[in-house]
Amino acid sequence: MRNLEIALPDSRPKERRRILRATYDNLVWIGVEFIALQSDPKQALEWVDVENEEALDDGVGGVFLACHVGNWELAAAWAAQSGHKISAIVRESHDKGERGIIAEMRANAGVNCIPKTVPMTRALGVLRRNEFLAIMPDQYGGSEGVAAPLFGLDTMTSQGTAVFAYVTKKPIIPVYISRVAPFRHRLRFGKPVKWEDKGNREETILGITKAVNEEIERIILNAPDQWLAQHRRFKEYY
Numbered sequence: 503m504r505n506l507e508i509a510l511p512d513s514r515p516k517e518r519r520r521i522l523r524a525t526y527d528n529l530v531w532i533g534v535e536f537i538a539l540q541s542d543p544k545q546a547l548e549w550v551d552v553e554n555e556e557a558l559d560d561g562v563g564g565v566f567l568a569c570h571v572g573n574w575e576l577a578a579a580w581a582a583q584s585g586h587k588i589s590a591i592v593r594e595s596h597d598k599g600e601r602g603i604i605a606e607m608r609a610n611a612g613v614n615c616i617p618k619t620v621p622m623t624r625a626l627g628v629l630r631r632n633e634f635l636a637i638m639p640d641q642y643g644g645s646e647g648v649a650a651p652l653f654g655l656d657t658m659t660s661q662g663t664a665v666f667a668y669v670t671k672k673p674i675i676p677v678y679i680s681r682v683a684p685f686r687h688r689l690r691f692g693k694p695v696k697w698e699d700k701g702n703r704e705e706t707i708l709g710i711t712k713a714v715n716e717e718i719e720r721i722i723l724n725a726p727d728q729w730l731a732q733h734r735r736f737k738e739y740y
Contacts, residue, residue: 505731508653524727531684536575543611546579553690558586563629564673565666566636569721570730572679577689578636582612587633589614629670639663640718642735652715657736664710676717680725
């Protein structure tokens with residue numbers, strides 16, 4: 503509930519409780535939809551209405567800025583089934599059996615997964631081949647992150663999105679997905695995140711990270727009732 507208080511400071515407690523209940527419903531539907539997708543991954547094309555798909559057609563690939571909002575698994579599956587080569591950096595489950603099942607389901611949907619524990623040269627290779635690399639930097643950045651404002655609070659934030667954009671000069675493309683109804687989704691690709699080279703690597707990466715967090719705020723506020731609000735995103739403030 504604390505996450506919703508931070509993200510929606512003007513909301514009333516009753517409204518935040520309603521939103522929190524809806525986030526649990528979203529988690530259930532993510533599982534149901536992703537399991538149903540396995541029989542025919544092409545169903546992703548029928549379940550998703552897309553806006554601004556032309557943002558993906560310039561042939562240079564890019565970094566997908568995604569969040570744990572809506573059915574993020576379906577967004578990646580849609581991209582793959584639409585013919586776009588996509589790899590996703592993932593945090594694997596500690597449970598070996600669960601890890602294998604999830605990896606198999608993602609592969610069946612056409613999504614190549616890159617565990618966070620492997621050298622990131624694999625991820626750089628994806629971008630250098632003009633493919634798409636999906637990253638979800640909306641969770642707590644931990645000791646490897648950098649303090650950057652999110653919903654008005656400085657909190658440890660992953661720099662991965664910024665680093666990949668800085669090194670490869672590929673566009674950062676925001677991904678907005680929300681469920682309209684079960685098995686019915688709206689997917690929109692936003693305008694590339696704007697950033698400038700400040701002439702200093704650390705300053706530039708911090709600037710990109712701040713711009714990424716601003717976009718994350720917009721993605722979450724687009725569908726707060728479908729956000730993974732249970733995650734301890736603001737650990738410094740609990």
